[in-house]
Amino acid sequence: MGQPLLLLDICDRLESFAPVCLAEDWDNVGLLLGDPQQEIQRVMTCLTISPDIVDEAIKSQAQLVVTHHPLPFRAMKKITTQTIAGEMILRLIQSGIAVYSPHTAFDSAREGINQQLAEGLKLTRIAPLIQRSESSAEIGIGSGRFGEITEGPMELARVVETVKQFLGINSLHIVGDGLKSIHRIAVACGAAGEFMSTALEKGCDCLLLGETNFHTCLEARSNGLALILTGHYASERFAVEKLAHWLSQQYSEVTCWASREESDPVRWIS
Numbered sequence: 305m306g307q308p309l310l311l312l313d314i315c316d317r318l319e320s321f322a323p324v325c326l327a328e329d330w331d332n333v334g335l336l337l338g339d340p341q342q343e344i345q346r347v348m349t350c351l352t353i354s355p356d357i358v359d360e361a362i363k364s365q366a367q368l369v370v371t372h373h374p375l376p377f378r379a380m381k382k383i384t385t386q387t388i389a390g391e392m393i394l395r396l397i398q399s400g401i402a403v404y405s406p407h408t409a410f411d412s413a414r415e416g417i418n419q420q421l422a423e424g425l426k427l428t429r430i431a432p433l434i435q436r437s438e439s440s441a442e443i444g445i446g447s448g449r450f451g452e453i454t455e456g457p458m459e460l461a462r463v464v465e466t467v468k469q470f471l472g473i474n475s476l477h478i479v480g481d482g483l484k485s486i487h488r489i490a491v492a493c494g495a496a497g498e499f500m501s502t503a504l505e506k507g508c509d510c511l512l513l514g515e516t517n518f519h520t521c522l523e524a525r526s527n528g529l530a531l532i533l534t535g536h537y538a539s540e541r542f543a544v545e546k547l548a549h550w551l552s553q554q555y556s557e558v559t560c561w562a563s564r565e566e567s568d569p570v571r572w573i574s
């Protein structure tokens with residue numbers, strides 16, 4: 305028998321994959337709940353902790369939940385069953401389940417979500433939309449990504465097909481004409497309308513993002529920037545599935561899986 309694997313060890317490994325220093329200032333990342341000395345054998349990843357996910361974590365005897373979106377996210381002065389967040393936290397604590405969230409550090413990491421999206425679109429010359437620093441050690445790290453279509457210009461409708469295939473989705477929203485020729489694409493997972501101006505500065509003609517508001521869509525159209533809106537869930541959920549796989553590869557003695565019960569609260573119907 306080797307040394308028992310401690311929560312602390314897994315946190316260190318996650319930290320080296322998605323350094324918490326990459327997280328945005330407003331974010332709340334890292335180990336959010338738990339005892340670093342706890343032994344860990346079962347880890348579940350998910351996009352967001354909801355009451356259903358707490359049920360699943362307890363039922364499947366997870367000892368650690370790695371959730372993309374933090375819980376708690378905002379500062380809390382009371383932890384009681386009178387709020388949904390309070391009740392979830394109490395149930396997790398009572399069940400001895402720790403919580404770690406990489407969130408925006410995972411978005412921006414060298415092999416993080418936005419890099420994975422850019423590679424999924426088969427872009428070339430991929431670089432961050434906002435480079436973290438000019439130091440050579442940090443080249444390739446930063447917020448969002450952009451790159452060029454490897455095969456050369458492509459109609460927006462064909463780019464959409466690549467996106468659907470990569471994310472395994474049937475529906476999404478677009479802004480712009482399906483025949484529009486796309487050369488350079490920016491990607492930013494989640495709610496990411498704030499990246500529109502940077503995408504334009506970088507000469508992109510298309511921005512793929514999870515979601516944004518109506519007025520940003522109008523502004524994009526006025527600026528001749530195509531948008532591909534995959535839905536927040538689809539733009540990030542695939543990455544927590546890959547994260548579970550990555551964790552399994554790191555630790556043969558640990559059972560890791562992505563939540564099987566999680567689903568998009570936004571339902572796409574036609």
Ligand SMILES: [Zn+2]
Nearest residue numbers: 494495536540
């Ligand atoms: Zn998100």
